[in-house]
Amino acid sequence: MEDFTISDDNLDDLKNKVVIITGGSSGIGLATVKLFVESGAKxxxxxxxxxxxxxxxxxxxxxxxxxxxxxxxxxxxxxxxxHGSIDHVFANAGISPKGSFMDDQLDENGELLAPNLRVMDVNLTGCMYTTKLGIYYLKKNDKGGSIVLTASASSFQRFSVIDYTTSKHAVLGLMRSLVGNLHPNLPIRINAISPSWTNTGIMPPYFFTLLGNKVQSPDIVARSVVVLMADKSRHGQLIYSAEGKFKEMDGSMLSHVKKMLGSESSEPEEGVMQKILAYGEAMKAKQTL
Ligand SMILES: NC(=O)c1ccc[n+]([C@@H]2O[C@H](COP(=O)([O-])OP(=O)(O)OC[C@H]3O[C@@H](n4cnc5c(N)ncnc54)[C@H](O)[C@@H]3O)[C@@H](O)[C@H]2O)c1
Incomplete structure (x- = not known):
């Protein structure tokens, strides 16, 4: 799995494209907005x-x-x-954890209260709503388009922030589950980004200074969004960015899974699911005859 660079040529493809960005007023979303506006996108x-x-x-x-x-x-x-049509969608809005899942909050009777799951609402439900609407509107665009989800480096690692990590694993699951449902059946590609620590509103910068950790600029992350939208060969990819370097993660992770399972098919369960879906479609077609 090699690092790659992202050239400015990718930006040319965005001219006059209509792009919807959630969470575009700060951080990674704002850096992406700036890059797209500079590139002539609407x-x-x-x-x-x-x-x-x-x-x-x-x-x-x-x-x-x-x-x-x-x-x-x-x-x-x-x-x-x-604008007449929509070309690309960036489902990016997200928040940091709200309280710790490990803390016990009790009501006035000493009964355990439900945990605060606002992070799931914003990071997952919000992202699923954007994706559902994105598919609906991109289907209407003859030229097709793409959706990019903001996952995280916590999407594929043990990361001790429970609600956040759960939501970001689910965002990766959303991307993976859509890969077989979109391109080439529909002219829609889906990909995701998984930035490492990035200097945005989600985490006060003084923490990084205090801990002596490196943190990348959101301008770097914005480039991973551009390449996923501009490069039409990219579908089902997860681009990790850290300190200005980019890696495609999901292809490597899934080929590792294939090796571990020692199976002919890269996703044996998916193979069965495709048969079930095809059977369901055939039954539906029979009923409409
Ligand atoms: N900063 C990092 O280190 C990092 C790393 C990996 C992933 N991410 C992800 O990047 C995405 C963007 O976050 P960021 O780091 O740029 O933080 P940020 O706080 O700078 O930006 C988040 C934006 O989302 C908006 N937002 C929050 N809740 C919203 C809601 N309910 N509806 C609409 N908009 C809402 C905020 O107003 C803000 O403009 C998030 O999904 C976050 O989880 C961040």
Whole structure:
């Protein structure tokens, strides 16, 4: 698994493309907005907060809470009305953990309270809503398009932040489960990014200074989003970025799984599932005859 670089040529492909970005008002989303605007893309931002002043007039901003289906549905509808069609979607909005899953919160009777799962709502449900709407609108685009999800380095490692890691494993699961459902059956590619520590609003920068850890600029991560949208050969990829270097992870991880299982098929369970799905389709076709 080799590191690769991302050239500026990829940016040319974004000119005049319509891109919806959630969480585009800060951090990784904002860095991506800037890069896309510079590349001549038409950018639509959905975020609970407005983009900062230099970017605000250059994008179409909708106040959107990604956990609200209605907010997101209205944004996609208005974006299509405004621009005619949608080319790419970046499901990026996310939050850091809210309290520790390991802490016990008790009510006034001393009974254990349910944990706060807001992180699942934003990082997973919000991402699934964006993806569902993205597929619906990209299907209508004759030229097709792509969706990029913001996963994390915690999507494929043991990372001791329970709600966050669970949500980001699920985002990788969302990407993997869609690979066989989209391209080439539909003209839609799906990929994800998994940034290492990045200097954004999610984690105060003084922590990194304090701990003496390296942290990358969100401008680097934004380039991994661009290459996944611009390069039409990329489907089902997960690009890890750390300190300016990029690696495609999922191909290597899945080929390792194949070796471990020692099977002819890379995903034996998926092979059976494809047969079940094909059987279901055949039954449906019979009923409509
Ligand atoms: N910073 C890192 O080290 C790092 C590493 C891996 C993955 N990520 C992921 O990157 C994504 C972007 O985060 P970031 O690091 O740029 O942080 P950030 O806080 O700078 O940006 C997050 C953006 O999402 C918006 N947002 C939060 N909740 C929202 C909601 N309910 N609806 C709509 N918008 C909402 C915020 O207003 C903000 O603009 C997240 O999914 C995060 O999990 C970050």
């Amino acid at each position: 950018v639509v931002v959905g975020d609970v907060n407005p983009p900062p002043e230099p970017e605000k007039p250059k994008v179409t901003y909708f106040p959107v809470d990604v956990t609200s289906w209605d907010d997101q549905a209205a944004m996609f509808k208005k974006a299509e009305e405004l």
